[in-house]
Amino acid sequence: MRMWGAALLMPLAAALSAAQAPEPAATGAARIAQAALRDPSSYALVESLTTEVGQRLAGTAADARAVEWAKAKLGAMGFDDVHTESFPLTAWIRGAESAEVVAPAPQKLALTALGGSVATDADGIEAEIALFRTYAELLAASQGALAGKIAVVTQRMVRVQHGGGYGAANPIRRAGPSEAAKRGAVAYLLRSLGTDDHRLPHTGALSYAEGAPRIPAAALSNPDADQLERLAARGPVRVRLLLAPRTQENAQSWNVVAEAKGRARPEEIVLIGAHLDSWDLGTGAIDDGAGVAIVATVGKLIASLPQRPQRTVRIVLFGAEEMDRSGPAYGAAHEGEARRIVLASEADFGARRVYAVLLPTAVAGSDFAKALAATLAPLGAFVDPRAPLGGGDDIHQLQKAGVPVAYLGQNGLDYFDIHHTADDTLDKIDARELAQATAVWAAFTYLAAESDVDFRAK
Numbered sequence: 001m002r003m004w005g006a007a008l009l010m011p012l013a014a015a016l017s018a019a020q021a022p023e024p025a026a027t028g029a030a031r032i033a034q035a036a037l038r039d040p041s042s043y044a045l046v047e048s049l050t051t052e053v054g055q056r057l058a059g060t061a062a063d064a065r066a067v068e069w070a071k072a073k074l075g076a077m078g079f080d081d082v083h084t085e086s087f088p089l090t091a092w093i094r095g096a097e098s099a100e101v102v103a104p105a106p107q108k109l110a111l112t113a114l115g116g117s118v119a120t121d122a123d124g125i126e127a128e129i130a131l132f133r134t135y136a137e138l139l140a141a142s143q144g145a146l147a148g149k150i151a152v153v154t155q156r157m158v159r160v161q162h163g164g165g166y167g168a169a170n171p172i173r174r175a176g177p178s179e180a181a182k183r184g185a186v187a188y189l190l191r192s193l194g195t196d197d198h199r200l201p202h203t204g205a206l207s208y209a210e211g212a213p214r215i216p217a218a219a220l221s222n223p224d225a226d227q228l229e230r231l232a233a234r235g236p237v238r239v240r241l242l243l244a245p246r247t248q249e250n251a252q253s254w255n256v257v258a259e260a261k262g263r264a265r266p267e268e269i270v271l272i273g274a275h276l277d278s279w280d281l282g283t284g285a286i287d288d289g290a291g292v293a294i295v296a297t298v299g300k301l302i303a304s305l306p307q308r309p310q311r312t313v314r315i316v317l318f319g320a321e322e323m324d325r326s327g328p329a330y331g332a333a334h335e336g337e338a339r340r341i342v343l344a345s346e347a348d349f350g351a352r353r354v355y356a357v358l359l360p361t362a363v364a365g366s367d368f369a370k371a372l373a374a375t376l377a378p379l380g381a382f383v384d385p386r387a388p389l390g391g392g393d394d395i396h397q398l399q400k401a402g403v404p405v406a407y408l409g410q411n412g413l414d415y416f417d418i419h420h421t422a423d424d425t426l427d428k429i430d431a432r433e434l435a436q437a438t439a440v441w442a443a444f445t446y447l448a449a450e451s452d453v454d455f456r457a458k
């Protein structure tokens, strides 16, 4: 009897002392990571968003439907607060788009208008092309050198796991149209910023420069850029281009915000974001339905904990990342709060595994970094001691206001094969990889919210 009594009492005593002593933060982080791995929510959310809403071009009726979707989903997840914050924008809506080689060998070209591009005349533009194999060669052309021509830049972006090839090539799409216009071009075509070899062009936003004529601009699929290179090597090439996008002034979009208040220091905020809008060609599964699914699931898991972490966890689903509007709008509206946002991160790099976390330099080598590393090891991820590559487009404005950012690196080796194309659809997402990314984000967010570490550089 006494043996039995002791055997029964000891686990009870152990359980009682465990309830009295505060649980190590790493234990809670490991538990929430395991819960995320088992939770089907992340895949279910991106499945629901891409099926029930589909594409979500900012400022359109589809955007408004996505916001209603987000409010309903987040509203059922146990947050203390779910609300929207609207901001104005000019919506851009794709229209008919086509192009063809007229001479010397008539054939169709696969391309798509860049977001923000002006339209051609109703019957299109026909002109000889001036082809540059690198962007630097275009920039080296003198004023007037491209008069009456369609400028074409066929520089390839480089495939790397962390996606840095995209940033390096980005000016070709962003600034290229105005640089070509300054030199006299009547239209601008670029090789898609994409790493695939399919005939699906990759869209994306351009930024017209003040003072330069606004010319129509579109992205060619990779094989079509190759074809123009071969044709141009043989002699003059004439191309016809028709683009018929339109704009809608005085449109609006919304950032959708949800919070799980902290139990001890609710005024301190750990912010995790993703963007709800997408381009219109696919259904925005990897960009950025996956990010929406990751941060919403993390928020749900934290909001439903029996004991919340010390700090508040805030989820922001940004409304117009692709149009470069939601980050600036959020940053301007929350500038006064920047001191209270202790850390921010954004999930906007697809649905694959997170392999590394890069923390603000202020916590390099700290106990926080060590605890995170220990938590991530079983998940197949590590803490990279280098400084973050950047937080993400939507939190860039907060970063400029002094908010520390962390970078969670997902495997992006094939991300730019489908990014911004008609192929960005749900079938590209592996539910287990998405759950792993969600687990890493959950462990990271929980630890940051439970700790009292200062992520700001001293």
Ligand code: ZN
Binding pocket: 275, 287, 288, 321, 348
């Ligand atoms: Zn994105």
Ligand code: ZN
Binding pocket: 287, 322, 420
């Ligand atoms: Zn995008």
